[in-house]
Amino acid sequence: MDLQGFGHLLLAGTWITLQLALTSLLFGILLGLLGAAAKLSTLAPLRWVASLYTTLIRGIPELLLVLIIYFGLTELLLRVFDVYVEISAFAAGVTALSIAFGAYATEVFRSALQEMPKGQKEAAQALGLTPWQSFYHIQLPQLWRIALPGLGNLFLVLLKDTALVSVIGLDDLMRQAYVAAGFTKLPFTFYLVAAGIYLLLTIISMQVLRWMEIRANRPWQRHAES
Secondary structure (H helix, E strand, O other), rough: OOOOOOHHHHHHHHHHHHHHHHHHHHHHHHHHHHHHHHHHOOOOHHHHHHHHHHHHHHHHHHHHHHHHHHHHHHHHHHHHHHOOOOHHHHHHHHHHHHHHHHHHHHHHHHHHHHHHOOHHHHHHHOOOHHHHHHHHHHHHHHHHHHHHHHHHHHHHHHHHHHHHHHHHHHOOOOOOOHHHHHHHOOHHHHHHHHHHHHHHHHHHHHHHHHHHHHHHHHHHHHHHHH
16 A cells, blocks of 8 residues: 555654553543542542542543643633643643543442452451552452453543544644645545554554453462362
8 A cells, every 4th residue: 555655654643642542541540540539438528529520521522621621721821820831732632531531440440449348458457457558469459350341441442532632733643644645635545544553553452451351360260269
């Protein structure tokens, strides 16, 4: 397939897409953990804030969230603090996608935490473990195993949602395909190539997620067999 010399730009855009997806995944998981902890907290204000966060973000389209952060945050800082801060397209994209991912991940982590037997936490306290030690050594390994399938599905959605950031000028895969299609007047060719790359990234991600699920479940399978 003749790419008219735009092949290297598509590869560069693919690399930016991967960076965007993986960075958003990292921050999104952290937000999800914090959100789940807040939703299960004994403090009512934390539960209210977490519920407001998940309800609000899940009710707003990701594209609109990207536009609000990229264009609105600069204006907000200027009006409130009288400081002009230019936000890069990559930073705005990571912020928007992380916030969106975190809202959905909050529910995944909350459900996973509720599936754990409460007696394990009480046993950890009886052994003299601190709350952090109990979470790190007992709850976190189980949380990861239970939540991994849900998080994997969210990541596949996140990977495709990175294309939304092209509307604010980030030179990701979708943006590069758009530029190449406009320059060569071959939209079908370049959009088809972009679709193939997204599909390839999805297939690779699914294989990696499958390997991670097998690895995460292996100790529990051994325990069940013994």
